[in-house]
Amino acid sequence: MSKFKKKTDGGIPAISTASLPDIVFMLLFFFMVATVMRENSLKIKNALPVANQVEKLDKKNPVSYIYMGKPSSGYEKFGTESRIQLNDQFAELSEVGAFISAERAALREELIPFLTVALKVDKEANMGIVGDVKQELRKVNALKINYTTGVGDAMTNMN
Amino acid sequence: MAKRSAPEVNAGSMADIAFLLLIFFLVTTTIEKDSGINRKLPPIEENEEDVVIKQKNIFTVLLNGKDQLLVEDELMELKDLRAAAVEFLDNNGDQSCTYCKGAKDPSSSDNPDKAIISLKNERETSYAAYISVQNELVAAYNVLRNKRALELGSEKGFLDTNFVQMQKNYKDVRFVGNKTKLKEVIDQIKVEYPQKLSEVQ
Numbered sequence: 001m002s003k004f005k006k007k008t009d010g011g012i013p014a015i016s017t018a019s020l021p022d023i024v025f026m027l028l029f030f031f032m033v034a035t036v037m038r039e040n041s042l043k044i045k046n047a048l049p050v051a052n053q054v055e056k057l058d059k060k061n062p063v064s065y066i067y068m069g070k071p072s073s074g075y076e077k078f079g080t081e082s083r084i085q086l087n088d089q090f091a092e093l094s095e096v097g098a099f100i101s102a103e104r105a106a107l108r109e110e111l112i113p114f115l116t117v118a119l120k121v122d123k124e125a126n127m128g129i130v131g132d133v134k135q136e137l138r139k140v141n142a143l144k145i146n147y148t149t150g151v152g153d154a155m156t157n158m159n
Numbered sequence: 160m161a162k163r164s165a166p167e168v169n170a171g172s173m174a175d176i177a178f179l180l181l182i183f184f185l186v187t188t189t190i191e192k193d194s195g196i197n198r199k200l201p202p203i204e205e206n207e208e209d210v211v212i213k214q215k216n217i218f219t220v221l222l223n224g225k226d227q228l229l230v231e232d233e234l235m236e237l238k239d240l241r242a243a244a245v246e247f248l249d250n251n252g253d254q255s256c257t258y259c260k261g262a263k264d265p266s267s268s269d270n271p272d273k274a275i276i277s278l279k280n281e282r283e284t285s286y287a288a289y290i291s292v293q294n295e296l297v298a299a300y301n302v303l304r305n306k307r308a309l310e311l312g313s314e315k316g317f318l319d320t321n322f323v324q325m326q327k328n329y330k331d332v333r334f335v336g337n338k339t340k341l342k343e344v345i346d347q348i349k350v351e352y353p354q355k356l357s358e359v360q
Contacts, residue, residue: 017174024177031184049287051294053301054194056330118195121286127222128282130289134358138203147290148195154294155237157287158226 043078044069044085049123050152057146061114064103066096068129069122082125084133093129096136116144123157196293201357216268218247218276222292224283237291244299248274248352258307258351271303275355296356303352308344315344322348 046069057063067085071078075090084091086099104112117137121130137145220240221229228235230243250267251259259271268274276296280289305321312320317336320328322345328334329341 021170021173021177024174024181028177028181028184031181031188035184035188049290051196051290053196053294053297055197055326057193057195057197059193116197123285123287123290125286126282127280127284127286127289130286131280131282134200138200141202143200143202144197145200146195146197147293148193149290149294151194154291157291158237 040065040067040085040088042067042085043072043075043088043090044083045072045122045124046120047122047124048120048148048150049154049157050150051147051154052151053154054149054151057116057118057148061116062103062107062111063116063118063146064100065118065120066099066133067120068125068133070124082122082129084129093132093136096133097140100137100140100142114144115142116146117142118146118148120148196290196297198293198356198358212275213269213273215252215266216273216275218244218268218274220276220278220292220296222278222280222284222288224281226285226288228292237295240292240295241299241302244276244296245302247276248299249303250274256351258310260306271352275357277357277359279359297354300352300354300356304348307348307351311344311348315340317341317344 044067046067068082069085070080070082071090078090084093084096086095091099100115100117104115107115119130119133134145137143219229219231223229228237228240230240235243246261247268248271249259249261251261251263251270252265252267253269254263256270256272261267278292278296301323305323308317308320308322308325312318312325317325325341325345328336329338329345334341
């Protein structure tokens with residue numbers, strides 16, 4: 001009968017936290033590995049649209065990034081129209097060509113034809129500026145482009 | 160000398176240190192997006208000679224400043240665009256395309272090789288709308304290529320793999336099948352349904 005009698009020796013035992021460091025380290029390593037330090041600090045709003053027919057950007061080939069979007073808070077003096085950002089600063093349309101030349105100059109010669117230009121454009125930007133940049137890219141013969149997007153249902157972009 | 164055992168180091172604060180680092184990395188992490196729609200811009204040609212393209216081989220998609228979609232001069236909802244583009248590409252008007260399953264309507268495109276989708280936009284068009292339309296048009300090509308891949312695949316020994324899957328397999332280093340053969344199939348499909356999408360300024 002006394003088999004089922006609860007042993008009454010001092011309440012609930014404390015949960016061992018000895019494995020807590022292990023768990024935390026595991027998470028730590030995950031984030032350390034997954035972290036990519038941002039190359040450029042963005043001065044513009046850059047919420048990318050989504051699409052579902054995406055291809056992975058080939059990282060084996062060199063990639064240059066061109067950002068476009070409205071200046072974010074703190075940079076209101078640059079206006080409310082969409083602007084281009086190259087590297088770390090706002091740029092004019094005429095600087096796009098020079099930027100591509102500079103990117104090419106930093107590459108090994110055999111890789112130059114494989115340079116892809118990734119356009120990271122805010123979804124609220126309008127096509128005028130994107131079209132202008134595309135035209136500039138054509139002028140310097142940088143024809144491989146990639147519209148960087150998130151992965152998701154494209155129908156949700158419009159609202 | 161009295162033998163003294165080394166004192167045990169207290170590891171109680173280990174968790175705190177690890178948490179500190181963890182929180183730092185949590186805050187700084189931005190998982191970079193590296194996927195997107197690849198496009199090739201047309202080169203600027205010095206000698207602009209007009210290539211004559213029959214009107215019936217051009218599928219005009221116009222996205223106006225209010226993000227309204229005009230397909231072949233008619234208003235269309237975005238969700239219907241994919242089906243319309245598939246129908247146009249797969250039409251096979253001159254019946255030279257043996258693998259097409261289209262309506263063979265003589266007033267629509269001749270064959271997938273001649274069919275061109277022309278995407279126009281205005282300056283006020285929003286980028287989100289533009290990407291959505293691009294996405295649907297790429298999807299239309301993928302629908303046809305997937306269908307073709309399933310047919311060809313069963314002949315060439317790649318059962319139940321559609322075109323998108325084939326491309327993924329081709330890039331996958333762990334893929335065990337015959338890659339040169341796979342490449343042949345992929346290239347054949349790309350020739351049979353070439354992506355002719357022009358972006359007019």
